[in-house]
Amino acid sequence: MNITIVAGARPNFMKVAPIIKAIERVNKSEKIISFRLIHTGQHYDSKMSGNFFEELGIPEPNANLEAGGGTQAEQTAAIMVRFEKELMENRPQIVLVVGDVTSTMACSITAKKLNIEVVHIEAGIRSGDLSMPEEINRMVTDSITDHFFTTSEHANENLLKNGVPQNRIHFVGNTMIDTLMANYDRLKNPNISVNGKALEAKGYFTLTLHRPSNVDQENQFIEIMDAILDGTGDYPIVFPVHPRTAKLLENLNIKDPRLCFVEPLSYLEFNFLVKNSKGVITDSGGITEETTVMGIPCLTLRNNTERPETITVGTNELAGTDPDKIRAYLRQIVKGEWKEGSIPPLWDGKAADRIVASLLRIYVEKLSSVY
The missing domain is CATH 3.40.50.2000 (Glycogen Phosphorylase B;)
Structure with missing residues (x-):
């Protein structure tokens, strides 16, 4: 064959x-x-x-x-x-x-x-x-x-x-989960520090945003980031920046001592970051599958998902782009009140x-x- x-x-x-x-x-x-x-x-x-x-x-x-x-x-x-x-x-x-x-x-x-x-x-x-x-x-x-x-x-x-x-x-x-499980013991610490302090397990949030619906409109992007900063309390936020998003960020004045922009990470480094996060905030579908298997609270900034099993079975929830919903969901994660979730069949x-x-x-x- x-x-x-x-x-x-x-x-x-x-x-x-x-x-x-x-x-x-x-x-x-x-x-x-x-x-x-x-x-x-x-x-x-x-x-x-x-x-x-x-x-x-x-x-x-x-x-x-x-x-x-x-x-x-x-x-x-x-x-x-x-x-x-x-x-x-x-x-x-x-x-x-x-x-x-x-x-x-x-x-x-x-x-x-x-x-x-x-x-x-x-x-x-x-x-x-x-x-x-x-x-x-x-x-x-x-x-x-x-x-x-x-x-x-x-x-x-x-x-x-x-x-x-x-x-x-x-x-x-x-097969995405095949790769995660095969490499779970090989995940690599990217050794990121925020304001000179090394990240602690469950002591930070991981953020990824790249969809045009979230990042192309400057006012909406700023409102989303304000809601994320407000909802995550005192936790640092590590933001591996997609090349497309990096270009947009250059024109915005989004700054906060808790916000740590880093370049795109390797597969092993990124999943180490996810595995040790307090929670993940994303607009990516694939990441919601990985957080589901790792049991990490995940908030998706979209109004829909092609992976509903990550919500009905897993640890994911949809918040859309409503700042109030984003804040409310993130405060649940901070308080430790997120759902448990389990792993979908096969x-x-x-x-x-x-x-x-x-x-x-x-x-x-x-x-x-x-x-």
């Missing part, structure tokens, strides 16, 4: 790493699966992607399409043109895409136009918010996918409602093994029927 695995942005690397390792385990006795790892270059900032291959123990990509930068349309077009050339020179049986970034959608379309089957890892999740580019990427990708590998029963239900046959939906769990560190076993069952049988 011959697979092309696509990774384009930081979250993708976390999701493909355990799949590559599961393939390597299967190949130990006999090489059954061959693969090419393609980095589209969608995240072209080395701080966002450069050290992931070494940190996560996966091989360097067979090719980097270097399609970073530009508008959404320009980046989509660049990925499609360069990925088409890659597929024509190295045609696989399957193209495997993960998540919901531009690369996911662009590479799926390109593969299907060349009559190559598409497998989507993390299929079926939906926020219902078409203002999010990721939601469009999910919908388009799932409309042309051949086999759907899901992280939750919610995702299964979404696909069934869209008319996807049950036998093409495979509930396997969450988030057990074995999703990648289930994915590879399913691929072998599906595609080896398909080959047998042809020959």
Whole structure:
């Protein structure tokens, strides 16, 4: 079986790493699966992607399409043109895409136009918010996918409602959690200090913000930051700043002795920070999955989520962008009054093994029927 695995942005690397390792385990006795790892270059900032291959123990990509930068349309077009050339020179049986970034959608379309089957890892999740580019990427990708590998029963239900046959939906769990569990004992202290004082476990909050709906409007961004500072009491707030957000912060005068801006951290450093936080404030979906498994209180500054299990089962809550709600939720965390939460089904560190076993069952049988 011959697979092309696509990774384009930081979250993708976390999701493909355990799949590559599961393939390597299967190949130990006999090489059954061959693969090419393609980095589209969608995240072209080395701080966002450069050290992931070494940190996560996966091989360097067979090719980097270097399609970073530009508008959404320009980046989509660049990925499609360069990925088409890659597929024509190295045609696989399957193209495997993960998540919901531009690369996911662009590479799926390109593969299907060349009559190559598409497998989507993390299929079926939906926020219902078409203002999010990721939601469009999910919908388009799932409309042309051949086999759907899901992280939750919610995702299964979404696909069934869209008319996807049950036998093409495979509930396997969450490869993001595979990576977290595999590296839990390797997490690395970033040695951050605030005002000359080292951070203490459960003695600070971690903050990440990057969505345009939160950071593009200056007044709203300032109101959100004021509410966060007000609601977190005397706790320091560590803010690893996304490159996009960093540019916006340059124009704002948001300063406070408790607020510590740091550059993007490596995977092992960032999750050390999360693991030892009093609470996490974010507008990222993936982080809510990690906080759920680690049992860390998490407040999401969005009005919707494509990962409802992190709320119904896990430690996450939605606050939207209402400053009063943000303050009230944060004060609950400060007082130690947050819900306990638990871990969703199949988030057990074995999703990648289930994915590879399913691929072998599906595609080896398909080959047998042809020959």
